[in-house]
Structure formats: C-alpha cells, structure tokens
Amino acid sequence: MSARDNFLNQICKVCNSNLLMHDKSLVLNKYSVSYFLCPNCEFVQTEEPYWLNEAYSNAIASADTGIMLRNLQNANDLLFLLKYFTNGSIMDFGGGHGILTRIMRDYGFDFYHYDKYAENLFARGFEADLNKKYDLITSFENFEHFETPLAQIEGLVNIADTIIFSTLLIASPPPKIKDWWYYSPVTGQHISFYTYNTLQFVAEKNNLYFQSRNDLHIFSKLPIRKNIFKQLKFYNKIRNKLDMTKKLKRKSKCWDDMLKILEFQ
Numbered sequence: 001m002s003a004r005d006n007f008l009n010q011i012c013k014v015c016n017s018n019l020l021m022h023d024k025s026l027v028l029n030k031y032s033v034s035y036f037l038c039p040n041c042e043f044v045q046t047e048e049p050y051w052l053n054e055a056y057s058n059a060i061a062s063a064d065t066g067i068m069l070r071n072l073q074n075a076n077d078l079l080f081l082l083k084y085f086t087n088g089s090i091m092d093f094g095g096g097h098g099i100l101t102r103i104m105r106d107y108g109f110d111f112y113h114y115d116k117y118a119e120n121l122f123a124r125g126f127e128a129d130l131n132k133k134y135d136l137i138t139s140f141e142n143f144e145h146f147e148t149p150l151a152q153i154e155g156l157v158n159i160a161d162t163i164i165f166s167t168l169l170i171a172s173p174p175p176k177i178k179d180w181w182y183y184s185p186v187t188g189q190h191i192s193f194y195t196y197n198t199l200q201f202v203a204e205k206n207n208l209y210f211q212s213r214n215d216l217h218i219f220s221k222l223p224i225r226k227n228i229f230k231q232l233k234f235y236n237k238i239r240n241k242l243d244m245t246k247k248l249k250r251k252s253k254c255w256d257d258m259l260k261i262l263e264f265q
Contacts, residue, residue: 013045013192014150020082025177025185027051033185037174041201044174044193049147055188058115065259074140077216078104078164082236084225085162088135091128093156093199094142094229098123134160144182144190150202153219157206162220169215170195 007028010019017040027033027046031054034047049055082090084103092101101113101123112128113120120127128134137160144167146152156163167181170193184190199219203210208219213229225231 012036012041012043013148014038014043014198015041017041019045022031022174023177025183027185028054029186031188035177035183038198041198042170042172042174042195043149044170045149046191047132049188049191051188052147052191067096068099071103074100074138074166075103075107076239077232078138079107080107080232081164081218081228082109083134084228085164085220086135090136091134091139091160093128093137093139094145095120095123095138097121098126100138100140101126115250130159132159136160136162136164139165141166143194144192146192149192149194150205153202153252154206157208157219157221161222161257162218164216164218166215166217167194169199169212172197183261 011017012019015038017038019038022035022037022251023031024034028051031051033051035044036047037044041108067151087110090104091110091112091114092098093106093114095101095113095115096118098113098115098120099122101111101120104111105123105126111123112126112134113123114128114130137156139156141163143149143153153163170180170182172195174180174193177185182190183193199212199217200210202208206219206223209224210220211218211224211229213233216229216232218224218228
C-alpha cells in the first residue's frame with residue numbers, strides 16, 4: 001500500500017472503523033482510484049471521490065440502457081408495496097428525469113420528484129422539498145452514489161418514516177473490481193457498496209425495522225409486514241405470466257446495448 005493509500009479513507013463512512021485496502025481501478029478511464037473494505041460492517045467505499053463533478057457532467061450515464069425497464073419494474077413493485085404503507089405523500093429521492101414520479105402520479109399516487117443532478121423532465125411542477133416531511137421515500141439505484149452514506153440515510157429518515165430503496169448488495173468477501181460490473185468505474189458514479197450486514201448495522205443504529213430481498217430493501221420506523229418480499233415475489237410471478245412481451249420470444253437488447261456503448265467510452 002502506498003503512502004497515498006495510507007493517508008486516504010482510513011475511516012469507514014458507515015461505522016467509523018479502520019479500513020483495509022481492497023483494490024484499485026481506473027475510474028472514468030483516467031484516474032487511479034483506491035477501494036477500501038470495512039472489516040466491521042463490510043462496507044466498501046472508494047477514496048474521496050474528487051472526480052464526481054466530471055462523472056455527473058451527464059447525470060444519467062449513457063451506458064444506463066436499463067433505465068426505462070427499471071422504472072417500469074419499480075412502479076410495478078410499488079403498486080404492491082405501497083398498499084401496506086401509505087396513501088399519503090411520497091418523495092422519489094434521486095429520481096433522475098422524473099420518470100417514476102410521472103408513472104406513479106398517473107396511477108394516482110401523491111408522488112414528488114427530487115434529484116440533485118438530473119433535470120426533472122417528466123414530472124415538472126411536482127418537485128419535492130427536502131425541508132418538508134413526507135409519509136414515505138422511494139430511492140432506486142441511489143445508495144451506491146452516496147458520498148456520506150450514513151449521514152445521507154439518516155437525513156432521509158428525518159424526512160419520512162419509511163424508505164423503500166434499491167441497491168445491489170456486494171458479496172462478502174467482496175469481489176475484485178474486474179469481477180463485478182456494479183462497481184462501474186467507467187461511469188465514476190458508484191462509490192459506496194453495501195452488504196446485508198452493512199444495511200443491518202444502519203438499521204440498528206437508527207432503531208429502524210429492516211427487510212431485504214436481493215436488490216430491494218426497506219427501512220422503517222414502523223413494523224414491516226412479515227414476508228412482504230415473499231408476497232411481492234408471488235405477485236410478480238403472476239404478473240410475469242400475464243406479460244405479453246414474454247410471448248415475443250425476443251432477447252432484450254438492454255445488456256448488449258450497454259456493452260456496445262461502453263466500448264466507445
């Protein structure tokens with residue numbers, strides 16, 4: 001480990017433990033960046049992300065070819081989940097160009113959009129206010145972007161009693177950068193990576209109920225319905241059987257298109 005690595009990021013941004021060197025990668029195809037592992041809560045973080053202004057010159061990375069399908073899937077999941085939480089006001093935190101907010105408002109939900117980096121194109125006039133309280137917050141594919149994850153999560157908890165969010169969990173022990181696409185060093189926007197134990201630590205520290213399934217998670221000050229994700233899985237199984245796009249027998253171009261775009265970056 002170099003003298004520079006010894007100096008940078010010795011403290012975990014989730015639990016304040018001393019960090020271990022994990023790996024290095026070329027971020028934005030130009031910056032040699034160190035990634036660190038917390039031996040206590042298993043959080044993985046980059047060194048201080050000095051490249052973020054450049055990474056967010058385009059808020060939505062061009063390689064994010066799955067953005068529309070994800071928003072449709074997120075909306076379908078919420079149609080099931082929200083009936084167990086609230087009919088009140090909801091903030092979509094880090095909502096990109098406002099796609100999900102527009103979809104959910106079209107379904108009749110009182111949704112509002114917030115994103116620090118992206119222009120609200122689809123839900124204009126329905127911007128959220130971080131100084132207000134909301135009944136619930138949704139936050140899809142954002143936690144991996146957090147510079148100060150514990151502080152930012154606690155900030156959301158102060159705004160709403162429940163957070164429904166998504167982020168892919170990193171394996172324990174964590175894979176090397178080259179072995180897991182979700183590090184996404186080419187885009188430079190993913191800087192924080194959580195295991196189940198990391199999220200459990202955050203929940204316990206903030207006295208929150210916590211449930212998790214794959215990439216979808218819930219923090220709440222209120223009890224969470226038992227087996228809610230098993231029921232969601234069953235709901236999606238039925239919905240998928242009725243999905244007429246399955247009859248097309250065509251392979252999605254989402255993944256291949258992403259790889260094609262990355263070739264030119």
